[in-house]
Amino acid sequence: MSANDLCRLLEELCLTAWPALKTIHDDGWLLRFSQGHSGRSNSVTCLSAGVLPVAEKVDRAEAAYIREGLPPRFRITPLAPAGLVAELDRRGYLRQEENLVQSAAIPSGLAPTADGLDWRLETAPAVDLLASYAAALPLPAREADPMRRLLDAIAVPTLYLSAWDGDRYAGSALGVADRGWLGVYKVLVAPEQRGRGLSRRLMTRLLAAGEAAGAARAYLQVGGANQPALATYARLGFQTVYRYQYRQLI
Structure with a gap:
């Protein structure tokens, strides 16, 4: 191709x-x-x-x-x-x-390690997940309803992965499965959980779930200045396919 x-x-x-x-x-x-x-x-x-x-x-x-x-x-x-x-x-x-738009082959047989967190994998977003994600981002109140409606509008299979420390939100990511690809979206780690390797564990578990759903490759979009995320994705084999830039009239 x-x-x-x-x-x-x-x-x-x-x-x-x-x-x-x-x-x-x-x-x-x-x-x-x-x-x-x-x-x-x-x-x-x-x-x-x-x-x-x-x-x-x-x-x-x-x-x-x-x-x-x-x-x-x-x-x-x-x-x-x-x-x-x-x-x-x-x-x-x-x-x-x-x-940057990056892609990688999903390694077969990924084996996520136990870490004491409660992990949930759902095909639709739970109310507490959306509320916790919005609070941790934080998401402007005016965007909460549009975000929910956008998620409801996704017409292909979705995988909502989240990690919880007891009843406290620790992090989450969204996988979208389509034509043998897994799109990775909405990767977020709660501020108090950062610096502990949770983003890589999120990605590993999401890629494993994507493989189970029939995906062989994954793609994602990441800010070119987001060095921690770029380092995490590079360790998982992601490479840049192309770049894009927003142009806005102020």
């Missing part, structure tokens, strides 16, 4: 795994709106260049995001059409943090 084909496949998997509450399809571009919860679900993703002028489509995108009460935002991936970055520069869009 070529690099461009793999990029397109992973973009499609990401769009399915993390949906939007509203979507406009415009000549190869997806305009996604979710009341502000997460960049991926509140930005333009380009799957193909299309045939219409870039400036014309940017005009329509800006108008649509303004109607939704959201700042116009684009995800610039290797699939973005020629001329889009220059057009956004001309309009004064700001460059935001670079993100």
Whole structure:
């Protein structure tokens, strides 16, 4: 598979795994709106260049995001059409943090070690898990309902892994299984649990659950400046496939 084909496949998997509450399809571009919860679900993703002028489509995108009460935002991936970055520069869009899309083969026979925590694996998010995740992040109150609705909208199998220290939330991660791939999302360790290797144990258990669900490979998205996460993922064999950056009009 070529690099461009793999990029397109992973973009499609990401769009399915993390949906939007509203979507406009415009000549190869997806305009996604979710009341502000997460960049991926509140930005333009380009799957193909299309045939219409870039400036014309940017005009329509800006108008649509303004109607939704959201700042116009684009995800610039290797699939973005020629001329889009220059057009956004001309309009004064700001460059935001670079993100990496990484993938790895899931090793067979992963054997998570016992650590004294209570581990739960569920196919739907429990109420206490969502509340604990939101408190540990912390999640702005206005995004709690959009996040719940986004999770409900995922149309492929999901794996909600969480760790609990007694009745206290320790950490969690979401796995989304689709076409032999496991997408890794929402990895979070509670502040008081950090520095103890829990993120790696979360990942190991989630990958093992993904393999049991039929996945042979995994992918994830991580901020380019998140050195602790990058180190954890590298130890598990993840390598960067491509990079993307948000561009936002302020």
